[in-house]
Amino acid sequence: MNSPVSDRIELLRRMLLVRRFEERCVELYTETKIRGFLHVYIGEEAVATGVISALDESDAVVATYREHGHALLRGVSARSVMAEMYGRVTGCSRGRGGSMHLFDATARFYGGNAIVGGGLPLAVGLALADKLQGRNRVTVCFFGEGAMAEGEFHESVNLAAVWQLPVLFVCENNLYAMGTALRRSESETNLALKASAYEIPAWSVDGMDVEAVAGTAERAVAAIRSGAGPHFLEARTYRFRAHSMFDPERYREKAEVAQWKQHDPIDAFVGKLRDEGGLDDGRLAELENQAADVIADAVAFAEDSEDEDSADLLRFVHSPGSTAEPASLRGAP
Amino acid sequence: MNSPVSDRIELLRRMLLVRRFEERCVELYTETKIRGFLHVYIGEEAVATGVISALDESDAVVATYREHGHALLRGVSARSVMAEMYGRVTGCSRGRGGSMHLFDATARFYGGNAIVGGGLPLAVGLALADKLQGRNRVTVCFFGEGAMAEGEFHESVNLAAVWQLPVLFVCENNLYAMGTALRRSESETNLALKASAYEIPAWSVDGMDVEAVAGTAERAVAAIRSGAGPHFLEARTYRFRAHSMFDPERYREKAEVAQWKQHDPIDAFVGKLRDEGGLDDGRLAELENQAADVIADAVAFAEDSEDEDSADLLRFVHSPGSTAEPASLRGAP
């Protein structure tokens, strides 16, 4: 599923899966099946769906703590993602990571990072490794507009630009960093313009239009693969839900949220497909059912899964067999 | 001496003092009177001379580890600066700071910072304090072009811009960060253009022309005082000497250095003043003698000064009288 996707229905299928999956996660959170912080991507699905559809299997993805969708879209199984949120040993991070730390080596999905901006240097390094090894691969790094104020953004983009590394920086501009509106966190609110100051191609795209995102991402990825160096893509989108499950949303007007919901990327795309043919009620119901099945299966899997053995708490602090492993480390009370 | 200076001879007098003072420091280093790292400003004097001449007494200055000139120009006495490099108790930092950590509260000279980029957040905070207290003061922050790659640059300039704080950011672009040429450290080598991406006025000036620097700095300071928010000034200059006393200079051609020495800011200004009248051999000799006297006096003072009492080693870790002070802290062997 990581080869470029032209099939429009497939794009819809993916967005639907992500949407329904997260809606279920919110329910499971209120049922206390999922704990910790939970950040959902509802409203922003077109961004990751479009961008990731432009990647090859061999490419790499670095995301944030709002990455359930990115993981699923990258091919991490719904079972292992859901099991991870349940804290099960069958989870993609063996229950150690949770919602904010989803990882999958086979999908080249490098997380899952709960430090805002923390993934940017990583992406630069992954791309550097490819360049040094002469591999023609692309690394995509997702981050929010709030992350652009962090020093890591500045240092990382400059490094990628000076070294002309194959990185696609994708800024998910949903206008808020928790409760902080873009204009209160960035002196330059035109983020593509800001990024172009690093002398790299920087484009903006309507993040609520999955095809626009996919098309732009394909162009950027192709350019990067052809050796044109790092690119920056700002996707203009909006977070329909609270930042996390603890957010009273005192910082924005209900009207503003309602306004943006008029541009729901899934409703919009469904409407478009209906108008232009190719989608009817039957097909849509089919997609919804497929999503429902995948999610039900994932939940059942998570419910039935085991927890990691507590005796294995200290595993993976160091690599298995390392002379630095447990015993020596473990401080018995 | 911190009120705006129009007197051209005064500008020359200041540059000469800084030049001769540092030439003496280099000798004293080879005589092992001065130790640690010593970074001289030789070739760059027009920048700090011009900028600081545009300040009022009440303004603040934040500099780097290459700050002997900035300290002298700000009115820190040659005696206390030299004594500091000797590590004497009579030094401006009581011998605790040395060349890289010159401080003077009365001159509002906030150092002296050996962390590249470390002074930028400080300057933003000083300006924030002025804004919150309704004081119409300007804070000038000096840093090298290499510092612009640090995250602190990015975060600090954005913060100053978002909050519209009275800071003048002065980038001393001498083309190298130790051995790293600008083009190898910045993807955008037009630094004023780069800074303008923060939506603040950003200008470039010939850093070898003291009057051009002074004029531009005056305009910037006036604008900031009138409430126009932070400004950025790139001064194009060159370091005639090695980065520090340990630099084999393997990274640049002798020819390049020779070429730049043709534009020595002092020779150039002397020539200009001769041509346009106002300076003759007699007056020049007088200035040289004044500088020589000040320096000789400073060296004599440093030589005759006492060292801090070793028993006072732990003083100033906390403020005098703090319940966290020594005894409790001091770990006897």
Add this chain to the structure above:
Amino acid sequence: MTAKKSPKRKPASRSRVADTTAAAATMTYREAIREAMRDAMKADDRVFLMGEDVGAYGGCFGVSMGLFEEFGPERIRDTPLSESAFVGAGIGAALGGMLPIVEIMTVNFSLLALDQIVNTAAAMLHMSGGQFSVPLVIRMTTGAGRQLAAQHSHSFEGWYAHIPGIRVVAPATVADARGMLATALADPDPVLMFEHGGLYNSSGDVPAGAPPVDLYSAAVRREGTDICLITYGGTLPTTLAAADLLAADGISAEVVDLRSLRPLDDETIMGSVTKTHRVVIVDEGWRSGSISAEISARIMEQAFFELDAPVARVCSEEVPIPYARHLEAEAIPRTDDVVAAARTAVRGTG
């Protein structure tokens, strides 16, 4: 900088504080910190709060809820996501005569500002030969227990206590949360205040007048004769619970709440050691190189011949805190661990 001092002491003075809260009151730890900030803001116009989402959002853990509406955006100042710059700006503002309170959402993020804290805030006064004091207070949430995993759950307060030039305090009770801030603001040097996330909802009494609490003396939270349990912050409740269980078991445990991790109150610690001759230190920090190691070493140096048993430590397992509830619970000090360690110290067997 002496000019700064007298007014700086203001917020600490009983009278001022008394004005605002005369009677004793019961409140949550969260409210206590908020009230302390409100008092300080009222008492001295040089005090202001800055940090990520402290304003419009109300604080990521709701600590500053309502202050934005009361004091406005200038004094309850939302910052961009720029930990290094806004902490450094706090240092600069302090140098400029303000009394900033900088909030860092979570201790893990403070690592992004560590250069400013260690290389500038802690060193400034000394590097400048005594000229520039930095009257800055940095508040941050610390600790595990909420399944926030490896980038939101650590306890670095003991680690920070290694740095000369700063004070490190960890209020464990509502009264301390209420009373320490004014004292911290009155201190001319940088103070780091660590608030354990697990304590925000705890409630307790604040004495009439919300008396200021000093930044150097430990508190004996429970008197005992058989063993001394030394702890601070988030593990005080755990430790007091252990003391109850031990009492039922006929072991009289004294509980010392350090309150300040830098400086450490050696006098109170050694006093309790000399009285009980047995010690267990309870610390949510990772065991190796934790503040509990420093305490053990000091007891070794200052009270070696008073010990009837080796000083024991109950710390967090040396692992990035995992998400799964059972693994997280396994990673941090539990009441049983403390009880077992105390039993072993007293009876030679857990």
Add this chain to the structure above:
Amino acid sequence: MTAKKSPKRKPASRSRVADTTAAAATMTYREAIREAMRDAMKADDRVFLMGEDVGAYGGCFGVSMGLFEEFGPERIRDTPLSESAFVGAGIGAALGGMLPIVEIMTVNFSLLALDQIVNTAAAMLHMSGGQFSVPLVIRMTTGAGRQLAAQHSHSFEGWYAHIPGIRVVAPATVADARGMLATALADPDPVLMFEHGGLYNSSGDVPAGAPPVDLYSAAVRREGTDICLITYGGTLPTTLAAADLLAADGISAEVVDLRSLRPLDDETIMGSVTKTHRVVIVDEGWRSGSISAEISARIMEQAFFELDAPVARVCSEEVPIPYARHLEAEAIPRTDDVVAAARTAVRGTG
């Protein structure tokens, strides 16, 4: 990530290393690190060096001098001044299958990259449930003694040793400097290597074949029976000098060089304690919360009943390191301090 492992071990294998340096040799500590890097670069094309001025400049302390000319700008990679990004890029490159050596000029600057080191490098393997190991080596200069003052002179290696998920080594001899890098590169997890600035010009012998040195065992540098002096890195010479003076004074001191600060070699430490029953730890870190505290605490826990005197510590004074020579000398451990502490431990009087 298993695929990575076998080849990753290559540079460590004797044979490979032997190829390049057959005979025993005398060289400086600086040359030893350089030779070790050269070998590693030749042995495995996934190895590269990156950092500020490691290339054209030759390294701020000349360690990489000449490697730029030999291996070129791709593998001896100069970075912009962006500590957080290039350390993070080292982590990413390691995840991408490379074996990066990242040089940070001075330990104080590493604080700018601490978030990447602690929140990512150290936690990645665990957070990912064992999927992503980070075979990264970070080298940096540490320590005082060159009058570089408060932002260039600290010793944070013991502080770093608090962090689970990383190894911390501090080669004190030329042979260790020569032999530890290959082992560090062969290790699948992050290794921080601390080079004391005062050691670069010291010279010593490297055995034939420059044998790799493991990353966990301490070395007994001098046998003794009356007291055990435990140290590492820059204070090994100081401590050996103290042992000579003590010998002249009739006190037989054993000297243990820790080599690895994380993990600590408890076995060797306790072995020496059990033999001598008296201990002085010499550590250039600030006293409170130093690695010496951890060692003292472990001796308390593991060898309490073997002790004839309390474990003593000789550490740096808790002050930002001052510039003035006499003050700096006063701030760090001196031979006399060690001798005095040892005499007190043995005779009850310095």
